[in-house]
Amino acid sequence: MLNKDHPRYKSLLYREKIVKAHDAGILADSGMIAHGRGETFDYLIGEKTTPNAKNTIDIAACYFLVAENPVISVNGNTTALVADEIAELSKLLNIPIEINLYYRTDERVLNISRVYEDLGITNLLGTNDDEFIDTPDLNGPRSPVSIDGINKADLIFIPLEDGDRAEKLTINNNKNTICVDLNPLSRTAQTSTVSIVDNIVRVIPELIDSIKKHQNMSKDELNDKIKSFSNEENLSNSINDIIKRFK
Amino acid sequence: MLNKDHPRYKSLLYREKIVKAHDAGILADSGMIAHGRGETFDYLIGEKTTPNAKNTIDIAACYFLVAENPVISVNGNTTALVADEIAELSKLLNIPIEINLYYRTDERVLNISRVYEDLGITNLLGTNDDEFIDTPDLNGPRSPVSIDGINKADLIFIPLEDGDRAEKLTINNNKNTICVDLNPLSRTAQTSTVSIVDNIVRVIPELIDSIKKHQNMSKDELNDKIKSFSNEENLSNSINDIIKRFK
Numbered sequence: 001m002l003n004k005d006h007p008r009y010k011s012l013l014y015r016e017k018i019v020k021a022h023d024a025g026i027l028a029d030s031g032m033i034a035h036g037r038g039e040t041f042d043y044l045i046g047e048k049t050t051p052n053a054k055n056t057i058d059i060a061a062c063y064f065l066v067a068e069n070p071v072i073s074v075n076g077n078t079t080a081l082v083a084d085e086i087a088e089l090s091k092l093l094n095i096p097i098e099i100n101l102y103y104r105t106d107e108r109v110l111n112i113s114r115v116y117e118d119l120g121i122t123n124l125l126g127t128n129d130d131e132f133i134d135t136p137d138l139n140g141p142r143s144p145v146s147i148d149g150i151n152k153a154d155l156i157f158i159p160l161e162d163g164d165r166a167e168k169l170t171i172n173n174n175k176n177t178i179c180v181d182l183n184p185l186s187r188t189a190q191t192s193t194v195s196i197v198d199n200i201v202r203v204i205p206e207l208i209d210s211i212k213k214h215q216n217m218s219k220d221e222l223n224d225k226i227k228s229f230s231n232e233e234n235l236s237n238s239i240n241d242i243i244k245r246f247k
Numbered sequence: 248m249l250n251k252d253h254p255r256y257k258s259l260l261y262r263e264k265i266v267k268a269h270d271a272g273i274l275a276d277s278g279m280i281a282h283g284r285g286e287t288f289d290y291l292i293g294e295k296t297t298p299n300a301k302n303t304i305d306i307a308a309c310y311f312l313v314a315e316n317p318v319i320s321v322n323g324n325t326t327a328l329v330a331d332e333i334a335e336l337s338k339l340l341n342i343p344i345e346i347n348l349y350y351r352t353d354e355r356v357l358n359i360s361r362v363y364e365d366l367g368i369t370n371l372l373g374t375n376d377d378e379f380i381d382t383p384d385l386n387g388p389r390s391p392v393s394i395d396g397i398n399k400a401d402l403i404f405i406p407l408e409d410g411d412r413a414e415k416l417t418i419n420n421n422k423n424t425i426c427v428d429l430n431p432l433s434r435t436a437q438t439s440t441v442s443i444v445d446n447i448v449r450v451i452p453e454l455i456d457s458i459k460k461h462q463n464m465s466k467d468e469l470n471d472k473i474k475s476f477s478n479e480e481n482l483s484n485s486i487n488d489i490i491k492r493f494k
Contacts, residue, residue, distance in 0.1 A: 019276045029266045032276065035282020040430070181288070185493070217326070239493050246486050 011039065011047065014081060014201055021080030025111045028103040031076045034160070041182035042199045044242045049206060052237040059229045060157075060178045060194050061210035062222040063091060067155035067176070073100045073126070078159045078200060079112050085204035087119035092208060098149035099126035102141060102162060123124040125149035139167040150175075158201050163187025184238035195231055197238035258286065258294065261328060262446055268327030268368045272358045278323045281407070288429030291489045294452060299484040300445040306476045307404075307425045307441050309469040311340055314402035314423070318372070318393075320347045325406050325447060326359050332451035334366035339376040339455060345396035346373035349388060349409060372396035385415040397422075406447050410434025427487035431485035442478055444485035 002012050018035045021027040021162050047058075064070055072090055075098055079086070090097050099112050113127045125131065125146040132144035133151050142165040150169070159168060159180035166188040170177045179192040180200045189195040196203050214222065249259050265282045268274040296304075311317055319337055321344055326333075338343050346359050360374045372378065372393040379391035380398050389412040392398045397416070405413060406427035412433040417424045426439040427447045436442040443450050461469065 015277070015280055018280065022276065029269065029279065030262070032279040033262055033265065033283040036280035036285070037287045038283070039280065040284045040287035117384065243490055243493050246490050 003036045010201075011042075015039075018077070018080050021076065025107055026115065027076040027080050028101075028108070030103065031080070034077060038160075038182050038199070041242075044245050045197070045238075045247060046241075047199070049198050049202045050238070050241050052234060052241065053196060053203075054206065055180050055195060056196050056229075056234050057198070057203060057206050058210050058214070059226060060196060060207060061214045062217075062225045063155055063176060063178060063194060064157075064207075064211055065214055065217070066137070066219055066222050066226070067149060067153075069153045070095045070155040070157065071153040072097045072157045073150060073159075073161070074098070074112070074116075075160060076108065076112065079115055081201050082204045083119060085208065087116060087121050089204060089208055089211075090121055090123070091199045092211060094123075096123040096125050096149055097121055098146045099124070100142075100145065100150065104141065135165075135168060135173060137172040138165060140164070158188075158192070159203070161188050163191070167191040183233045184242070189235060189238075193231065194229070195238075196237070254328060257448075258450075260285075263366075265324070265327050268323065270355055272399070273362065274323040274327050275348075275355070277350065278327070281324060281477060285407075285429050285446070288489075289308060290442070291492050292429070292485075293488075293492060294446070296445050296449045297488050299481060300443060300450075301453065303441060303443050303476075303481050304445070304453050305457050305461070306473060307454060308461045309472045310402055310441060311404075311458055312461055312464070313466055313469050313473070314400075316400045317342045317399040317402040317404065317471065318396045319344045319404045320397060320406075320408070321345070321359070321363075322348050322407060323355065323359065325460060326362055328448050329368060329451045330362045332455065334363060336451060336455055336458075337368055337370070339458060341370075343370040343372050343396055344368055344487065345393045346371070346405075347389075347392065347397065382412075382415060382420060384419040385412060387411070401466050405435075405439070406438075408435050410416075410438070414438040431482045431489070436482060436485075440478065441476070442482060442485075444482070 002009060018032060022032050074086060097116055099109055101108060109127055112151055116124050125148055131146050133147050134143045135145050150156050155176045157178050161179055163186055166177060166179055169175045170191050170193055177192045178194045179188050180196045180203050181189040184197045265279060269279055312333055321333060346356055348355060360371055363371050372395055378393050380394050381390045382392050397403050402423045403416060404425050408426055410433055413424060413426055416422045417438050417440055423466055424439040425441045426435050427443045427450050428436040431444045
């Protein structure tokens with residue numbers, strides 16, 4: 001049992017979730033290592049949502065509220081850490097969840113789909129190889145996307161996504177993308193439309209709150225907020241927040 | 248099979264070693280996550296040995312050459328990544344290797360000891376619970392050390408060590424410690440006598456070369472080099488090298 005008084009209690013709790021998901025066949029080996037990479041960046045930003053990240057989450061909320069066909073893309077790490085909150089987000093907006101894995105195996109897809117089915121999600125895409133189509137200009141294992149999901153979407157939420165895919169979806173396929181990535185220097189962060197530099201475990205609850213707060217605004221107001229945002233400035237702020245930590 | 252032309256070939260190769268060691272019962276789950284944390288820091292220092300780290304490795308070589316009873320402490324991650332080189336270092340200096348694990352189980356000790364035995368190491372400590380004694384002022388799973396190893400040693404090489412242990416060995420037990428830690432802000436790096444801020448896969452071969460280069464120097468010359476070194480300055484340089492990367 002973890003001791004709640006431990007100064008790193010939360011970090012150890014998330015680590016426990018990751019290990020459990022690995023044991024349950026939800027997470028690939030590489031997902032455990034990826035979690036460690038994230039731990040370092042979270043440590044560098046002080047393990048809290050910065051004011052800059054909070055603002056970026058608000059912009060993401062606006063994007064969700066003006067989009068016509070948003071979709072949430074999930075992988076093993078996202079599922080391990082925040083499946084409950086992802087399900088809540090999907091229900092709040094009435095939008096689909098697409099299972100889209102780097103190391104796709106039938107077993108992992110099945111294990112992940114069970115998690116969301118148990119949470120009452122019926123609009124679950126990416127569970128069947130037949131519903132896939134290749135993303136233009138994207139080769140390799142990350143190319144296939146669901147015809148009714150990412151392929152059709154105008155806005156794709158890609159937490160914890162790899163850089164090649166983020167770049168091709170955003171730049172070559174002209175999709176709006178919102179990533180969650182603790183590394184402001186990563187290709188994913190550098191090429192997404194909106195890059196939330198924060199830990200996904202804090203981001204999703206904050207995003208749900210922000211959507212509720214913004215959902216009565218007019219499209220014009222939401223679009224004005226979106227226009228006022230610069231992702232370049234956001235990333236530059238995020239980098240400065242890390243530099244401060246070293247000083 | 249990994250493609251040697253991949254820009255991150257080496258990083259992927261080490262990751263493969265880590266996954267294999269996990270499968271072989273050498274590495275605990277937490278060791279996989281710890282490897283990921285290291286990957287981020289290595290990425291931040293540019294995945295190369297900086298001139299400052301090179302100088303620190305030379306100082307470590309001098310410490311090894313003036314010490315009376317040095318010992319090498321190894322864990323799962325060190326074994327997964329550089330068992331061959333650790334064995335070479337042990338033979339070059341004719342000093343023992345002590346297996347000292349955070350998550351100690353008989354099975355992991357056995358699996359790790361086999362690795363070193365297969366590499367021809369006979370002076371292997373920490374394989375038998377009977378040879379342990381508690382470190383003064385250190386509680387918990389990291390307290391036990393080998394009576395003939397760390398307990399007796401005047402110099403302990405502690406690559407990839409946890410902070411509590413590094414602090415107690417160095418400060419409360421007056422041992423000279425040399426750590427390898429990619430995080431210059433960690434308690435391990437902050438409290439060790441000499442903190443090599445670099446990836447262990449580059450450090451051990453470089454350290455072996457440096458020992459060979461320094462081994463004909465007199466004790467006076469070696470001690471002069473040691474006196475000229477400031478670990479505080481070393482850590483400050485290491486931090487600045489990371490800040491440069493963000494700028």
